[in-house]
Amino acid sequence: MSTYGIDLGTTYSCIARLDSNGNPEVIRNNEDDSNMVASVVFFENENNVVVGQAAKENIETDGDRVVQFVKREIGKRDMRTYTFDGKTYTPVEISALILTRLKNLVESQGNEIEDVVITVPAYFGLEERSATKQAGELAGLHVLSLINEPTAAALSYCARQFQEDRTILVYDLGGGTFDVTVVKMSMTRNEAGKDVQKINVLATGGDDRLGGKDWDDKLFDHILHACCDENGLTPEDIEAETRQDIRSKVEEAKRKLSKKQSAKVRIDVNGSRTEITIKRSDFEAMTSDKVAQTMNFVDSTLQKVPDVEIDTVLLVGGSTYMPMIQNAVEAKFPGKVQQHDPDQAVAKGAAIYASMLVVEESGDTPSADETSSDENPAEKPVSHTEQLTAKFTVEDQTPRSFGPGVMDTKGAKHQYVLENFIKIGEKMPAVFTKTYYPLEDNQERVRLRAFENMSLEDTLIPCVDEDGNPQATDPANNVKLLGELVVNLPPETPRDTPIKVTFKVDASGVHVEAVNTRTNEIFETFLRTESDIDVDNSAVHQLRISAD
Numbered sequence: 144m145s146t147y148g149i150d151l152g153t154t155y156s157c158i159a160r161l162d163s164n165g166n167p168e169v170i171r172n173n174e175d176d177s178n179m180v181a182s183v184v185f186f187e188n189e190n191n192v193v194v195g196q197a198a199k200e201n202i203e204t205d206g207d208r209v210v211q212f213v214k215r216e217i218g219k220r221d222m223r224t225y226t227f228d229g230k231t232y233t234p235v236e237i238s239a240l241i242l243t244r245l246k247n248l249v250e251s252q253g254n255e256i257e258d259v260v261i262t263v264p265a266y267f268g269l270e271e272r273s274a275t276k277q278a279g280e281l282a283g284l285h286v287l288s289l290i291n292e293p294t295a296a297a298l299s300y301c302a303r304q305f306q307e308d309r310t311i312l313v314y315d316l317g318g319g320t321f322d323v324t325v326v327k328m329s330m331t332r333n334e335a336g337k338d339v340q341k342i343n344v345l346a347t348g349g350d351d352r353l354g355g356k357d358w359d360d361k362l363f364d365h366i367l368h369a370c371c372d373e374n375g376l377t378p379e380d381i382e383a384e385t386r387q388d389i390r391s392k393v394e395e396a397k398r399k400l401s402k403k404q405s406a407k408v409r410i411d412v413n414g415s416r417t418e419i420t421i422k423r424s425d426f427e428a429m430t431s432d433k434v435a436q437t438m439n440f441v442d443s444t445l446q447k448v449p450d451v452e453i454d455t456v457l458l459v460g461g462s463t464y465m466p467m468i469q470n471a472v473e474a475k476f477p478g479k480v481q482q483h484d485p486d487q488a489v490a491k492g493a494a495i496y497a498s499m500l501v502v503e504e505s506g507d508t509p510s511a512d513e514t515s516s517d518e519n520p521a522e523k524p525v526s527h528t529e530q531l532t533a534k535f536t537v538e539d540q541t542p543r544s545f546g547p548g549v550m551d552t553k554g555a556k557h558q559y560v561l562e563n564f565i566k567i568g569e570k571m572p573a574v575f576t577k578t579y580y581p582l583e584d585n586q587e588r589v590r591l592r593a594f595e596n597m598s599l600e601d602t603l604i605p606c607v608d609e610d611g612n613p614q615a616t617d618p619a620n621n622v623k624l625l626g627e628l629v630v631n632l633p634p635e636t637p638r639d640t641p642i643k644v645t646f647k648v649d650a651s652g653v654h655v656e657a658v659n660t661r662t663n664e665i666f667e668t669f670l671r672t673e674s675d676i677d678v679d680n681s682a683v684h685q686l687r688i689s690a691d
């Protein structure tokens with residue numbers, strides 16, 4: 144099968160597919176002797192761009208030609224760009240280089256790759272999602288769908304041990320980000336009367352600046368200072384090559400400490416060889432505040448769903464190989480912690496999902512019955528994945544809340560408010576319609592703004608600055624302007640003219656429609672990343688909430 148799942152990670156990426164028995168397997172990166180490809184790009188010169196471990200080896204010596212952590216930039220409105228040898232790259236283009244490397248990995252092993260599912264963090268908004276999809280297309284891949292990383296991890300967990308009705312806390316500590324997600328798996332009956340397993344995201348939390356890199360940095364400082372002490376030097380005396388040497392060895396030492404009680408590193412300090420031994424207990428002591436930080440995020444995420452009981456905690460992300468993490472999580476959730484291939488689970492879940500989508504498309508359902516009618520059923524046992532595929536649907540949910548900005552004229556003072564039509568976590572496609580009215584008689588037009596946000600409130604009060612950027616009262620709501628729809632009104636339109644506004648959200652974006660019910664004229668627009676935002680800030684061109 145030419146269907147693959149891709150975990151496009153902040154620090155490491157991974158690609159997986161289902162083997163001939165229907166079990167997920169990761170495609171090996173033989174060049175780096177790893178299951179991963181480092182999400183690092185080195186622009187060596189105009190003819191040579193290197194992706195992966197070899198790129199990582201230039202961070203200290205040639206840092207200004209290395210791009211890493213690009214996932215943090217993708218889909219941001221004021222997206223930064225990178226220029227090398229006269230050519231400018233957007234984060235989408237850099238991500239496409241990483242995806243191309245993954246694609247080449249498959250092709251170099253003589254396999255075809257066509258359809259893919261790419262994973263994204265559960266908290267990604269529409270723009271980040273759309274930009275990720277674009278990166279896939281730019282790499283020449285057909286992106287069947289995106290899937291939330293914790294959902295993919297939960298899927299690969301279910302493929303191992305199928306369980307009904309579970310609430311899972313996914314603790315994902317990667318290289319540069321920490322994500323906590325509470326997902327609920329439940330059996331429901333779909334419209335066709337078939338029992339299906341549904342995965343819903345109930346709450347998300349975490350920090351996109353907390354990850355394995357913080358552990359690396361602590362270890363780097365520790366080794367640097369130890370090198371200085373051994374040689375009677377100060378950190379300023381240490382040359383860039385020596386720093387790169389330490390940097391290259393830090394991660395390896397950290398990985399060793401996950402297995403052993405101590406690790407040795409040998410560093411050439413400005414020409415003289417120095418051996419440093421690090422004890423696991425010392426490493427744990429110097430990073431204990433980071434562990435505590437992750438546990439605080441677990442607590443704050445659980446507070447968002449106070450009535451929920453956690454059945455299972457899944458450890459995901461390469462950094463959960465560290466015993467200090469396993470111990471801290473186990474102490475909080477005794478007997479509930481599960482960890483299986485933490486650095487591959489997301490890619491494997493994406494591969495399972497990709498094959499589910501292909502099966503769905505072709506109408507070919509590999510069910511348990513079908514396989515047991517095989518002449519020799521003992522030879523080909525039904526894999527968990529196959530059972531899962533037959534039973535499972537991942538319900539696409541809205542990653543954000545969406546709604547228009549309108550004037551509330553009820554109080555003494557007119558207030559520009561955001562009315563959330565569709566809330567985070569609703570089943571997609573989600574549709575909502577509401578009737579508004581022009582602010583004034585003879586109003587020439589309405590500029591109907593569409594917003595995305597993280598709030599579950601019905602109404603928010605955004606204050607829009609002179610650039611059209613909404614300043615939410617609470618920054619945690621993360622209000623973003625998606626764009627606007629201009630509704631022209633014919634001359635002499637009275638202010639009691641009902642204007643019916645509809646928002647429809649599906650995986651590809653937000654469709655906004657306004658109908659002038661007096662003339663039946665329809666105005667519509669489709670908003671996604673590329674939408675040019677051209678916003679008129681004069682307060683007059685608005686709709687008001689209630690009729691007089």
Ligand code: ADP
Nearest residue numbers: 152153154155317318355398401460461462464
């Ligand atoms: P991403 O952040 O891209 O999602 P991963 O989930 O693959 O990436 O996590 C990468 C992080 O995991 C890196 O910081 C890496 O050093 C760390 N890591 C991988 N294996 C180990 C290990 N055995 N012990 C400790 N840390 C590890």
Ligand code: MG
Nearest residue numbers: 152153317460
């Ligand atoms: Mg990850």
